Amino acid sequence: MARTAGSHSDITGPKVRDAALTLFARHGFAAVSMRQIAREVGVQVGALYNYTPDKQTLLFDLMQSHMDALLEAFSDDPAMPPRDRLHNFVRFHIRFHHDRPDAVFIAYMELRNLTPENFTNIEALRKRYEDKLEAILRAGVSSGVFDVADTKIATLAVIAMLTGVNTWFRSGGRLSLQDVEDQYWQMVRKAVSAESPA
Amino acid sequence: MARTAGSHSDITGPKVRDAALTLFARHGFAAVSMRQIAREVGVQVGALYNYTPDKQTLLFDLMQSHMDALLEAFSDDPAMPPRDRLHNFVRFHIRFHHDRPDAVFIAYMELRNLTPENFTNIEALRKRYEDKLEAILRAGVSSGVFDVADTKIATLAVIAMLTGVNTWFRSGGRLSLQDVEDQYWQMVRKAVSAESPA
DNA sequence: GCTTGTTTTGAACGACTGTTCAGATAACGT
DNA sequence: ACGTTATCTGAACAGTCGTTCAAAACAAGC
Numbered sequence: 124m125a126r127t128a129g130s131h132s133d134i135t136g137p138k139v140r141d142a143a144l145t146l147f148a149r150h151g152f153a154a155v156s157m158r159q160i161a162r163e164v165g166v167q168v169g170a171l172y173n174y175t176p177d178k179q180t181l182l183f184d185l186m187q188s189h190m191d192a193l194l195e196a197f198s199d200d201p202a203m204p205p206r207d208r209l210h211n212f213v214r215f216h217i218r219f220h221h222d223r224p225d226a227v228f229i230a231y232m233e234l235r236n237l238t239p240e241n242f243t244n245i246e247a248l249r250k251r252y253e254d255k256l257e258a259i260l261r262a263g264v265s266s267g268v269f270d271v272a273d274t275k276i277a278t279l280a281v282i283a284m285l286t287g288v289n290t291w292f293r294s295g296g297r298l299s300l301q302d303v304e305d306q307y308w309q310m311v312r313k314a315v316s317a318e319s320p321a
Numbered sequence: 322m323a324r325t326a327g328s329h330s331d332i333t334g335p336k337v338r339d340a341a342l343t344l345f346a347r348h349g350f351a352a353v354s355m356r357q358i359a360r361e362v363g364v365q366v367g368a369l370y371n372y373t374p375d376k377q378t379l380l381f382d383l384m385q386s387h388m389d390a391l392l393e394a395f396s397d398d399p400a401m402p403p404r405d406r407l408h409n410f411v412r413f414h415i416r417f418h419h420d421r422p423d424a425v426f427i428a429y430m431e432l433r434n435l436t437p438e439n440f441t442n443i444e445a446l447r448k449r450y451e452d453k454l455e456a457i458l459r460a461g462v463s464s465g466v467f468d469v470a471d472t473k474i475a476t477l478a479v480i481a482m483l484t485g486v487n488t489w490f491r492s493g494g495r496l497s498l499q500d501v502e503d504q505y506w507q508m509v510r511k512a513v514s515a516e517s518p519a
Numbered sequence: 520g521c522t523t524g525t526t527t528t529g530a531a532c533g534a535c536t537g538t539t540c541a542g543a544t545a546a547c548g549t
Numbered sequence: 550a551c552g553t554t555a556t557c558t559g560a561a562c563a564g565t566c567g568t569t570c571a572a573a574a575c576a577a578g579c
Contacts, residue, residue: 125543126556135556151433154351157537169539170557178537232430235349272504273496280508283485284478291477298471306470310478314512323573324526333526355567367569368527376567 132173138164139174140188143181148225152182152236182233183241189226190248193219199255205263209315212256213308216285221300227289253278260315270317281311330371336362337372338386341379346423350380350434380431381439387424388446391417397453403461407513410454411506414483419498425487451476458513468515479509 142163146155157178161168175181197215199208220227234242257278263269271277285307292303340361344353355376359366373379395413397406418425432440455476461467469475483505490501 125558126545127558128545130545130556132556149433151349151351153349154434156535158535166556167558168537169559172538173556235347236352272507276496276501276504277508279485279489280482280505283488284482287477287481287485290481298474303474306474307478309470310475310512313514313516314508316511318511319517323528324575325528326575328526328575330526354565356565364526365528366567367529370568371526 135164135166135170136174139171139181140185144185144225144229147182147185147233148228152178152229152233179236179238179241182229183237183245185226186230186233186237186241186245187248189223189230190245190252193252194248197252197255199259201258201262205259205266205268206312208259209263209269209311210308212259213281213285213311214304216282217288217304217307218300220286220289221292221294224289227286231286253282256281263315268317269315271315277315281315284311333362333364333368334372337369337379338383342383342423342427345380345383345431346426350376350427350431377434377436377439380427381435381443383424384428384431384435384439384443385446387421387428388443388450391450392446395450395453397457399456399460403457403464403466404510406457407461407467407509408506410457411479411483411509412502414480415486415502415505416498418484418487419490419492422487422491425484429484451480454479461513466515467513469513475513479513482509 139160142160143155146159146163157171158168161171164171175184196219197212199211201208203211230245234245237245257274260269260271260274260277260281264271264274288303288307292298292300294300337358340358341353344357344361355369356366359369362369373382394417395410397409399406401409428443432443435443455472458467458469458472458475458479462469462472486501486505490496490498492498
């Protein structure tokens with residue numbers, strides 16, 4: 124046997140990425156073998172190497188695609204009031220991350236399995252995303268509607284809090300995604316807002 | 322050769338746990354081999370099995386010790402004002418986690434490498450810790466000083482935010498741990514506090 | 520100094536790892 | 550219909566994996 128009926132890279136390629144994403148998220152990069160991925164795709168191990176030069180690159184490509192999609196999907200209008208921009212960010216972050224829990228999980232957990240070069244690359248993308256939030260916070264501080272001692276710290280604090288949603292929330296439970304968005308928005312808004320004088 | 326001069330379980334035992342903690346944190350449980358741990362300890366692989374029945378149990382014991390120490394170290398006085406209790410929690414959490422970044426990292430990242438039974442066990446300990454914070458928030462909501470829509474969500478949000486400190490803060494940089502504590506306290510305090518009427 | 524118990528070695532087990540590649544077969548272009 | 554290209558198989562490579570265990574060497578108690 125060799126090439127199989129119906130085989131096509133347009134079909135197998137995405138299958139490989141999907142299988143890798145799911146398995147890496149569930150068991151961790153190091154714990155998943157190329158043979159497991161192949162089995163999930165329905166193919167022999169060797170065939171995977173038509174779609175990635177090696178396992179490390181497969182991981183890196185998944186992370187990079189995720190970060191690219193994240194940066195691509197977020198839109199911000201500097202002309203709007205900082206409060207509205209922050210509200211938009213909070214809603215976007217929760218929704219975007221909720222829609223792709225596996226990719227998010229990998230992007231946060233498998234950084235240490237990247238080669239130093241790949242790590243630097245992904246970190247730069249993450250930094251670009253953080254900078255978008257920090258710009259919003261800075262604008263709010265400038266105009267006096269926000270009050271945070273250090274916008275860099277506040278940025279990291281807000282992102283950590285929002286990303287935490289993914290560790291517990293799944294659709295179909297007691298709360299809707301809208302409820303979650305609303306509650307996190309209230310907390311974020313209050314956390315960074317200037318307090319009215321006593 | 323066999324038993325080596327100066328060998329003793331009181332010495333080797335802690336060495337095994339320390340080496341495992343460091344290596345698991347740095348490379349991940351699945352990526353670290355028993356032979357790597359043995360090399361770090363300065364011993365042959367077989368000797369490790371005097372200190373753990375298997376690799377999985379070694380991981381579990383590290384996690385359980387960490388969670389036990391966490392629950393043991395935190396003290397709360399229900400008689401105090403909720404605001405002070407929360408302040409105490411925030412400071413404690415940041416400090417305790419800052420002091421043991423490897424154990425924290427493992428406790429959060431390696432949950433998926435636990436057997437179902439071990440996972441359930443660790444999750445129960447984590448839940449007990451979360452409940453301590455939730456009790457504080459509930460007390461504050463009851464007395465009107467706090468205002469959060471759902472204390473369970475607020476609990477998870479605050480913990481995620483605080484634990485996030487560990488991903489970026491290391492002593493010796495631009496900020497002291499005290500600075501970080503102060504800033505996070507301000508954000509947490511504002512996030513859960515009742516707003517003064519307009 | 521001798522015995523008992525503790526600790527480690529060194530070798531071995533079968534299974535699994537990521538990766539390569541020649542050969543086989545299907546799909547595609549003409 | 551036929552040549553070319555794309556895709557996959559199956560086998561192989563040299564290592565590494567977690568774990569076990571008899572035998573050896575040290576420590577501790579008497």
